[in-house]
Amino acid sequence: MEFKIEKKLKNSLGRAGILKTPHGEIKTPSFVAVGTKATVKSLNPEQVKDAGTQVVLGNTYHLFLQPGDEIVRDAGGIGKFMNWKGPTMTDSGGFQVFSLGAAYGKDISKITKITDPSLMIPERFDDNDAPRLAKIGNDGVSFKSHLDGSIHYITPEKSIEIQHNLGADIIFAFDECTSPTEDIKYQEEALERTHRWAERSLVEHLKLGGGQALFGIVQGGREKKLRQESAKVISSMDFDGFGIGGSFAKEDMSSAVKWVNEILPEEKPRHLLGIGEPEDLFMGIENGIDLFDCVLPTRLGRNGTIYTNRGKISITNKKFRDDYSPIEKDCGCYSCQNYTKAYIAHLFHGKEMLAGTLASIHNLYFIVHLVDNIRQSILDDNFFEYKKEFLSKYIV
């Protein structure tokens, strides 16, 4: 894998570059479409590509359970399995350590709302009564399958083995994602674990060989000291690039990203894991992020929430029933080029499958092209003007 920086943003960490993978180039910054189970939900690969997507990310934990990583390996790897001809990535399962563990059953995900943090610390992994599907052990994490209740023990070595079977171009070290509501003691413990697991992931990756690139993941919660320490430790290992992980309090995210990217080596790519709202994309890119992935474009789309330049709209709002204009007049996506709001609203009211497809196409196109436009603004030396213009209209 090769990464070349084309242009840097003045007075900030931002940059535009090109990342070369065995399945083609990725012009960065770039938004990665999430295809959890080797399918970007409701879309076929041509629709994903037509939306402008350059790279697709599958979820290791989900594919391990179903259909099984050996099935994907025997099919020729995730790209061939799902008929996506471009670059691919897989995450490591580390986010599921969090979402199926400490965060399980709670309304917290990649963004955590912090009100009174002392009240919100999730029960620890040694709390056997807490309903959760992931428990952290010394050596790895035991997962209880949400599909059939079977128990699986995922170690860093196992995560890398699965990811080698899945065969994506870019894979990630096994880590533990934490909540910003955790106390510093727990963050320190978890971070130490993440660092040990990073090393073990790297060793296993080198042992297995092959042409995949391995990214290490920086954690550390909301503590400057821990984020900086993690950036130093992870960048001291021979990773091909880096992921920045964690569940963030929205107000912490930009500082955490900045602390980390000030330390990470400039010449390697950086992926902000699981983040993708428009305002966060500007923030991340300004602070040196090259890659983003997020389920929101397709998840919101399936629920009828649609991105526009003025903010998100709910297409099932009564006023759209007889609105014969496209979602956005100047949008070049398939959905806006061919369908009216009235039709898409009708499909949602009728619970038709095409509803989610058309909304997801628009949302994915919107986010992918937003990142592409930000990239262009870096090349054109007008990032800050573009950011100001976009965010002045876009209502969060």
Add this chain to the structure above:
Amino acid sequence: MEFKIEKKLKNSLGRAGILKTPHGEIKTPSFVAVGTKATVKSLNPEQVKDAGTQVVLGNTYHLFLQPGDEIVRDAGGIGKFMNWKGPTMTDSGGFQVFSLGAAYGKDISKITKITDPSLMIPERFDDNDAPRLAKIGNDGVSFKSHLDGSIHYITPEKSIEIQHNLGADIIFAFDECTSPTEDIKYQEEALERTHRWAERSLVEHLKLGGGQALFGIVQGGREKKLRQESAKVISSMDFDGFGIGGSFAKEDMSSAVKWVNEILPEEKPRHLLGIGEPEDLFMGIENGIDLFDCVLPTRLGRNGTIYTNRGKISITNKKFRDDYSPIEKDCGCYSCQNYTKAYIAHLFHGKEMLAGTLASIHNLYFIVHLVDNIRQSILDDNFFEYKKEFLSKYIV
């Protein structure tokens, strides 16, 4: 609308022809894709077209309730609303008189299994206790919306008015579909009603004007006398073509179709409503049918049941989990050209939306091309050989 017969089948009623509509030609016999709510379920119009579909049929009753025929009219008609550029049809709502009336809550549809008919006569429309959403009155039918419980009275005039608003190229007279388990007295009453409604539909259609073609519907259940009478009465009216309706006992279908088509004028097109299994397509075409429509390709597809030349398979069968071959080796459909059975099976196991899409594409392609191949066999003078060859392999 123009209909030209290109070639007739020797010693039978079958023929190949071309039907010209304002939105293009239909080479007949042809299979019509069903797009109940102005969308062929799980497919976009390009996928419908790529499957070989020439014409799409929407359901008047469903579109009347949602989004409302005036919304569709104001959007430019059903074709423009759904972005289908080819010919369109709408049914009249007459099938819903049956499916939401006498057949409501019972396991009977277009094909009714007759065991002891005397035991199976559905309760009559004057049975107020029977749970049903359609009740037949003197002048029309009152429907209780399954969406919001609102009551709507559909008369022949109303059906035609709605269909003029929907604006399809080919529309149908309002009729009453009956079950083959009805006694002859009820069949006679219902048939008389269907004939009165046909006349009223035609009068209303001519009054409203415009370039749509109106097809009259022949009913009559399983009685030769009634089917022949209906064919005579309906063909005496100035319809542009004909539908053959009814819920059929499978063993009755070919004789009913034959009785009717021996009487209907040869020079006008004939549509066998709601029928589309491979064995029925051969039967219908041999007996002079030009058009078929059926929900099965997409409905079965969404449930993981897939047509092959050797019969239907269930893709969720365990043996397909690691089957890296396409559904059918020689199939030219998008799904077979790009995906393995293992991948499609995985999508079904994972309840992914793309599962239904890929299976529906294959099923629609399979049925549409089967009818196209039958058409070609008529042109090539080898219909009977093709029929024998196909049905010798295809397990019903």
